[in-house]
Amino acid sequence: MNTSKIARFFALAFLLAGMASSCVKEGPMGPAGEDGTDGIDGKDGADGNVTCLNCHTTAKKEAITAQYEMSVHGLSPHAGSPTYIYAGAGESRKDCAICHTHEGFVEVMFTGRDSIAQALAAPTRIGCETCHSKHVSFDFTADGQDYALRATKPVNLIMDERSIDFGSSTNLCVNCHQPREGAPKADANGNFYISSSRYGAHHGPQSTLLDGIGGYEVGTGYPGRGTHAHRKNADCTTCHMHQYKDQHGGHTFKVSVAGCTACHSSATSLDVKGVQTEVAALMTELKGLLVAKGVITTTGSRKVGTFPINVAGAAYNYNLIEEDRSMGVHNPVYIKKILQNSIAAMK
Ligand code: HEC
Ligand code: HEC
Ligand code: HEC
Ligand code: HEC
Ligand code: HEC
Ligand code: HEC
Incomplete structure (x- = not known):
């Protein structure tokens, strides 16, 4: 403060x-x-x-600060420096700074634009005042508790014209945890040109997958948008900010089984009903097929070139689920369907 x-x-x-x-x-x-x-x-x-x-209270603030130091928000290293510096400083990083730095996020939440006006020379990490700003009112009984969050409005997605509204604190997360690029669309010959080894949704597609949108949808049988119980009855904070315990939950943002047991009372690991194991197996199978088609390398990088749309789409999906990192949990039904249909389309 x-x-x-x-x-x-x-x-x-x-x-x-x-x-x-x-x-x-x-x-x-x-x-x-x-x-x-x-x-x-x-x-x-x-x-x-x-x-x-x-x-x-000071005690509360200190406890939350200690939890936050366990979160990687802006701290994990990349290319020799923390991500907020790597993806935040300089002219070529103006579009990255909006999610990776305190200054960038504050600026675009104020201007409503999709990039910052001037390159940052000395970006700082995402911190308390990135996510929190002012109370809307102090009449919490009538107006609800707003946690003084900086952003609570529905979010217009970067990848297409749609928007997402959780109607809760989770709208804050959606601003940053969304894809930067949508699924590929075929050219007149039914192909797609992959222009870079980093082609894809980028690292944070969690909110669109939770919503059940954004995959390359080959074949049929997809559940409707917003139909999964994890979208209807839970949100980012339910699972990632449950009551702090043992270096999980609260402001560590780390999931533990304690975030599941309110609904899955018999859960003993995050691998509820073996879904993470099942998704891992589907990913291994899809990867083998994509490597054989020559569209990704054995380390998962995309190969530059023109590919039939289903091949490029399946490569997009593989990367999407890998970057989501929940191994199916964010939307078990949609994520499994994306992978199963991608596999079928590669055979
Ligand atoms: C829409 C918001 C958004 C934008 C814009 C964005 N990122 Fe990210 N980025 C994220 C999120 C969210 C994560 C973390 C996701 C996770 O942990 O699963 C991330 C993670 C990363 C990581 C860490 C991945 C790793 O290997 O540990 C790097 C590096 C990165 N981004 C670089 C960039 C660069 C460079 C740009 C600009 C070209 C950029 N980002 C633009 C949201 C964004
Ligand atoms: C990445 C975003 C983010 C950051 C960074 C962040 N917070 Fe929060 N904070 C939230 C959200 C979201 C909630 C509301 C959680 C909910 O809906 O249950 C919250 C809730 C709180 C609360 C009320 C929660 C309670 O336990 O009663 C306090 C106090 C708080 N934050 C303080 C801080 C402080 C201090 C820092 C910096 C050390 C910080 N926050 C950093 C997102 C953030
Ligand atoms: C559920 C948690 C919560 C409650 C209850 C709460 N606040 Fe806050 N308040 C926060 C958080 C989180 C922040 C932003 C982070 C920080 O400063 O710790 C904040 C920020 C503030 C700020 C600085 C920003 C601003 O709005 O100007 C003031 C002043 C403030 N609160 C006053 C109050 C008062 C007065 C009450 C009681 C009527 C109150 N708060 C009740 C969580 C809460
Ligand atoms: C200002 C943008 C921004 C906001 C808002 C934001 N995040 Fe993040 N989040 C990031 C970035 C960037 C990273 C990756 C940081 C890195 O790798 O350096 C990240 C990382 C994470 C991680 C990975 C943590 C780990 O330990 O691996 C989780 C989980 C997460 N965020 C959840 C949330 C949740 C839940 C919310 C909403 C309460 C939220 N984030 C709000 C940008 C944001
Ligand atoms: C139903 C519970 C649930 C919901 C809802 C949920 N997550 Fe997750 N999330 C998980 C689980 C489980 C993992 C995998 C953790 C593991 O395997 O260690 C995960 C992984 C992640 C990761 C990768 C880093 C990590 O902590 O492992 C990020 C980032 C993330 N979630 C962000 C979000 C965001 C942002 C939202 C809201 C749009 C969200 N999650 C909603 C359960 C959930
Ligand atoms: C708000 C309640 C709620 C929370 C919290 C929640 N879930 Fe769920 N989850 C459900 C409901 C409801 C279903 C659909 C019914 C079912 O299959 O059990 C479901 C389904 C699932 C499925 C698919 C099961 C199958 O048979 O295919 C997995 C996997 C899962 N949840 C994992 C998790 C994990 C891991 C967590 C904690 C990180 C979690 N859930 C937190 C309510 C919740």
């Missing part, structure tokens, strides 16, 4: 504390009727103040 925020916080806290105590003090020991009214007022004030302290 910077000084002006601290000042504002104390001003508000002071105001609320004042409201609470003045109500209590004014409560006269008078006739029964008046006493009742005053009593209700006093209780309201005290409640408001206590609610603030659910989140605004």
Whole structure:
């Protein structure tokens, strides 16, 4: 918190504390009727103040900060420096900085544009004030608890004209955890030109897969958009920010079985009903077929060249599910169908 925020916080806290105590003090020991009214007022004030302290104590802030240091948000190394520097600094990284740096995200959330105006010289990592900014109101009972999140609106996707709305804190995550490029479309000859070894959705396609969209959909049998229970009844925070325990959940953003047991009471690992194992096997099978078609290397890089659309599409799907990294969990039905149909189309 910077000084002006601290000042504002104390001003508000002071105001609320004042409201609470003045109500209590004014409560006269008078006739029964008046006493009742005053009593209700006093209780309201005290409640408001206590609610603030659910989140605004030093102990809480320190605990959350310690959790956050376990998250890789912006810290994992790439090409010799943390990702926020690698993908954040310089002219060629203006489009990357919007998801990888504090400055870039804050700027585009304010301007609504898809890139930043000027290249960053000294980007900083994603931190508390990247995701949090101001409370919309302090009347949490009427307006709901907003966690002072910076972005809560539905998100217009980068890959196409659609948008996603979880109606919850999860809209914040969707801004960054979405594909940068959609599935390939055939040219007039039924082919597609892969222009780079990095061709694909990029690293964070989690929200579109949870929503059940964005794969290259060859064949039939796909579940409808938004139909999976993990989309309807859960969201990013349910599984990744459940109650902090043993270096998982909370602001570590790391999933553990504790994030599943509210619904899968008998789960003992993330491999619920063996779905992660099943998806891993489908991925191995698809990879073998794609290597044989000459569209990816044995390390999974895409090969530059013109390929029949189903081959390019299956290569896109392989990379998509690899980058999703949930091994099927984000949307077991859609992810398995994408892989099964891609495999069938390669045979
Ligand atoms: C459920 C948790 C929660 C509750 C309850 C809560 N806040 Fe916050 N508040 C946050 C978070 C998260 C932030 C942003 C991160 C930070 O500063 O710790 C924040 C930021 C703030 C800020 C700085 C940004 C701004 O809006 O200007 C003020 C001031 C503030 N809160 C006041 C209050 C007051 C007053 C109450 C009680 C009426 C309250 N908060 C209740 C979570 C909460
Ligand atoms: C729409 C948001 C978004 C944009 C734009 C974006 N990234 Fe990312 N990137 C992510 C997310 C989210 C992850 C982490 C996903 C995960 O951990 O599964 C990531 C991960 C990465 C990683 C780490 C992968 C690894 O191997 O550890 C690198 C490197 C990277 N991005 C580079 C870039 C570069 C370079 C650009 C610009 C050309 C870019 N990103 C643009 C969202 C974005
Ligand atoms: C990547 C985004 C992100 C970052 C970074 C982040 N938060 Fe949060 N924070 C959230 C979300 C989302 C929620 C609401 C979770 C929910 O809906 O249950 C939240 C909730 C909170 C709460 C209320 C939760 C509770 O336990 O009652 C506090 C306090 C808070 N954050 C403080 C911080 C602080 C301090 C930091 C920096 C150390 C930080 N946050 C960094 C996304 C973030
Ligand atoms: C400002 C963009 C941004 C926002 C908002 C954001 N993320 Fe991320 N997230 C990233 C990037 C970038 C990475 C990869 C960082 C790296 O590899 O250096 C990442 C990494 C992750 C990881 C991988 C952590 C690990 O330990 O491997 C998880 C899980 C994650 N984010 C979940 C979430 C959730 C849940 C939310 C919403 C509450 C969220 N993120 C909001 C950009 C963002
Ligand atoms: C139903 C629970 C569930 C939901 C909902 C969910 N995730 Fe995950 N997520 C998982 C599981 C399980 C993994 C795999 C973790 C593992 O195998 O270690 C995972 C993996 C990831 C990873 C790879 C890094 C890591 O922590 O392993 C990222 C990044 C991620 N999820 C982001 C998101 C985002 C963003 C959302 C919301 C759009 C989301 N997840 C929704 C369960 C969930
Ligand atoms: C909000 C409730 C909820 C949460 C939280 C949740 N799930 Fe689910 N999950 C469901 C429902 C409902 C289904 C569909 C019914 C079924 O197959 O059990 C489902 C289905 C699945 C399936 C497909 C099962 C099959 O037979 O094909 C897997 C795998 C799965 N969940 C894994 C997870 C994991 C791992 C977590 C925790 C990281 C998790 N789920 C968290 C509600 C939830």
